[in-house]
Amino acid sequence: MKNRTHTVLLGVSGSVAVSRAIDLASQLAKGGYLLDVVLTAGALRFVRPLSFEAVTHRCAYTDESPGILGGRAIHIELAERAEIVLVAPASADLIGRYACGLAPDLLTSILLATAAPILLAPAMNTRMWSHPAVRDNVALLERRGVRVVGPGTGLLSCGVEGPGRLWPVDELYAKVQELVPAAAHLLHSSKGRRKELAPFGQRPFPLPREEDKSKEVNEMAEKKKPAKKTASRKTEKNSKKAPASKKK
Numbered sequence: 001m002k003n004r005t006h007t008v009l010l011g012v013s014g015s016v017a018v019s020r021a022i023d024l025a026s027q028l029a030k031g032g033y034l035l036d037v038v039l040t041a042g043a044l045r046f047v048r049p050l051s052f053e054a055v056t057h058r059c060a061y062t063d064e065s066p067g068i069l070g071g072r073a074i075h076i077e078l079a080e081r082a083e084i085v086l087v088a089p090a091s092a093d094l095i096g097r098y099a100c101g102l103a104p105d106l107l108t109s110i111l112l113a114t115a116a117p118i119l120l121a122p123a124m125n126t127r128m129w130s131h132p133a134v135r136d137n138v139a140l141l142e143r144r145g146v147r148v149v150g151p152g153t154g155l156l157s158c159g160v161e162g163p164g165r166l167w168p169v170d171e172l173y174a175k176v177q178e179l180v181p182a183a184a185h186l187l188h189s190s191k192g193r194r195k196e197l198a199p200f201g202q203r204p205f206p207l208p209r210e211e212d213k214s215k216e217v218n219e220m221a222e223k224k225k226p227a228k229k230t231a232s233r234k235t236e237k238n239s240k241k242a243p244a245s246k247k248k
């Protein structure tokens with residue numbers, strides 16, 4: 001399978017949307033990605049690691065996992081082998097801990113230790129999502145280069161209609177597919193060796209963002225416009241001059 005060489009870390013935190021993370025894990029595994037799933041204590045209230053292990057055929061990790069993996073501290077090993085980190089669903093609590101630089105658990109330790117690009121797919125009640133504390137945390141993380149996907153708007157499990165739904169699983173899968181090649185290129189040298197990079201939070205997001213792409217397109221369009229304007233101004237000038245020369 002073509003994606004077999006790419007490792008994706010899927011972080012899962014405590015939201016009612018965790019069941020959809022199992023579908024996402026299943027899609028990523030079927031797509032051939034090597035998938036490391038890390039569940040927070042909050043996620044474990046909703047789901048067991050076995051649900052993910054059954055679809056990925058790999059060990060899923062929790063705060064209770066042995067501290068050493070592959071001869072290294074588990075958070076370092078998982079942080080270093082990930083080529084992209086996607087947290088779906090990302091709870092308000094997880095976002096807050098990460099924004100504050102706290103690392104009391106395995107997933108937040110990985111988020112601080114990794115050099116890989118990070119995507120967060122938040123899922124929560126509309127009022128939680130609209131709360132200024134959450135808005136500020138999200139804005140801070142975006143400024144640090146974290147890409148936030150969603151949330152979508154619709155009828156939430158709490159019965160409220162509004163923003164807060166986990167972004168559709170198919171689209172999260174497509175995002176990973178789109179970003180992994182650039183992320184792998186960023187992390188590995190031409191000889192396939194891992195590059196020595198600073199933690200992710202110390203660098204601007206290295207992959208093209210949607211806004212940047214559309215900005216580029218707009219800029220290109222803008223560049224073209226002045227040329228037309230100059231031409232039309234010239235003709236305006238000429239047309240203004242013309243009557244003046246007539247006066248002469």
Ligand SMILES: Cc1cc2nc3c(=O)[nH]c(=O)nc-3n(C[C@H](O)[C@H](O)[C@H](O)COP(=O)(O)O)c2cc1C
Binds near residue numbers: 013016041091123125
């Ligand atoms: C039934 C139930 C549903 C919850 N759903 C969400 C949710 O969708 N999003 C969210 O941010 N928090 C939700 N919470 C609160 C989190 O589970 C709680 O903040 C937890 O500490 C998150 O832990 P974690 O970030 O370590 O996963 C829910 C709690 C309960 C009891």
